Amino acid sequence: MxxxxxxxxxxxxxxxxxxxxxxxxxxxxxxxxxxxxxxxxxxxxxxxxxxxxxxxxxxxxxxxxxxxxxxxxxxxxxxxxxxxxxxxxxxxxxxxxxxxxxxxxxxxxxxxxxxxxxxxxxxxxxxxxxxxxxxxxxxxxxxxxxxxxxxxxxxxxxYYELVHDKEHNITYNRTRSGCYFCFFMRQIEWVWLLEKHPDKYWKASAFEKDGFTWIRDMSLEAFAKPANITRVKESYKKYEEYKKNHKVKNGTMMEEMDFLNRHDIDLNDFEDDQFCSMCAL
Ligand code: SF4
Missing domain, CATH: 3.40.50.620 (HUPs)
Known part of the structure; x- marks a missing residue:
């Protein structure tokens, strides 16, 4: 060689x-x-x-x-x-x-x-x-x-294939390779994991011990409760609508933060991806 x-x-x-x-x-x-x-x-x-x-x-x-x-x-x-x-x-x-x-x-x-x-x-x-x-x-x-x-x-x-949720009138998917439990995932991707690969979701959940959780301040067990899944989907829908109506690039950060706050959208769900070349390309 x-x-x-x-x-x-x-x-x-x-x-x-x-x-x-x-x-x-x-x-x-x-x-x-x-x-x-x-x-x-x-x-x-x-x-x-x-x-x-x-x-x-x-x-x-x-x-x-x-x-x-x-x-x-x-x-x-x-x-x-x-x-x-x-x-x-x-x-x-x-x-x-x-x-x-x-x-x-x-x-x-x-x-x-x-x-x-x-x-x-x-x-x-x-x-x-x-x-x-x-x-x-x-x-x-x-x-x-x-x-x-x-x-x-x-x-x-x-995993890019879109899931259509008629009840909430949204589509979503997973947008990354890498570990199924990656902490960089958006919350809607945790929902995707729960729905598409419940075995992997609960395996990830079993790794949460001693108060350490994948999602900030919430265990995956709590995250999976129907009321929470609905919250995430509604939040996702509001943000998608916002993106459709506003060119995010052209809006100022202040405008966007204001919108997210006023509409009770979880900011954690929309942080920019911070993936690296080892994991997600
Ligand atoms: S950063 Fe990379 S190695 Fe770490 S959980 Fe995410 S995909 Fe896996």
């Missing part, structure tokens, strides 16, 4: 999937290694999508497992669940696994950050580790990603 290695981590999300096709078409001279960091806490849709990509690209994706399972790590952290501020999960389940996997050589790590977004990633700061962002270099945006996936007949991962 050459001392230089080109690694593309496929997350089961749309951007890394499109990146694999884009690299095949634009850098055919490079011999890529395709890897997937399998935390063991993934959705079945993610595994299905990986299989689909392997078939469409004619590649083999290497599944990389962390040295310790999430459950073991949680015990080690005394049931202290990971959170946006204490994000031990990505480091332990993915970043360390990547460093273990590559061990030697100069690594070119390809990530699917697009030209139209401003994301950061948990990227190892080492001289032998170079991060490459082909979508940024080539000006590839969200529309291009969708086009690439459509042209290659793989489409989006199945």
């Amino acid at each position: 050459s001392n230089i290695r080109h690694i593309l981590s496929i997350s089961g999300g749309k951007d890394s999937a499109a990146l694999a096709f884009h690299l095949r078409d634009t850098r055919p001279e490079i011999d890529f290694e395709y890897v997937f960091f399998d935390t063991g806490e993934e959705l079945p849709e993610t595994y299905d999508y990986l299989k689909k990509l392997e078939r469409a690209l004619g590649i083999k994706v290497e599944y990389i497992h962390p040295q310790k399972s999430f459950e073991k790590l949680l015990q080690q952290y005394n049931n202290f669940l990971p959170s946006p501020t204490e994000r031990w999960c990505t480091r332990q389940l993915k970043l360390d696994a990547l460093i273990d996997y590559v061990k030697e050589g100069v690594i070119y790590n390809y990530v699917g950050i697009r030209a139209d977004e401003n994301r950061t990633g948990l990227i190892p700061h080492r001289d032998d580790f170079k991060t490459v962002m082909p979508f940024v270099e080539d000006g590839i945006t969200l529309n291009d990603v969708k086009r690439i996936l459509a042209e290659n007949e793989v489409g989006l991962p199945e």
Whole structure:
């Protein structure tokens, strides 16, 4: 094996999937290694999508497992669940696994950050580790990603499929790859998980111990109560209507906060995603 290695981590999300096709078409001279960091806490849709990509690209994706399972790590952290501020999960389940996997050589790590977004990633700061962002270099945006996936007949991962709730007149979906319990999820995505994968929802619930919860100040057991689900759906509906009627980009932050406060919409549900390149691309 050459001392230089080109690694593309496929997350089961749309951007890394499109990146694999884009690299095949634009850098055919490079011999890529395709890897997937399998935390063991993934959705079945993610595994299905990986299989689909392997078939469409004619590649083999290497599944990389962390040295310790999430459950073991949680015990080690005394049931202290990971959170946006204490994000031990990505480091332990993915970043360390990547460093273990590559061990030697100069690594070119390809990530699917697009030209139209401003994301950061948990990227190892080492001289032998170079991060490459082909979508940024080539000006590839969200529309291009969708086009690439459509042209290659793989489409989006199945969790993007919209759920139609007639009673509340709303549609929603999951919009991210990564662990099914990821604390970056919006509350409507927890509802999605409860409805689509109740087994995973209650597994996530069982990880809540000693007062540590995935959602701020509320256990998943309390979250699942019908009155609360209705609250989340109504809140989501109000915000979607607001977005339709206001170009959020053009509105000032003050206007938006004012609207959310006046309409009793839970701000926690609409925080900007803060995903990183290890988990969600
Ligand atoms: S997907 Fe979320 S919970 Fe899973 S490792 Fe990444 S940040 Fe942590």
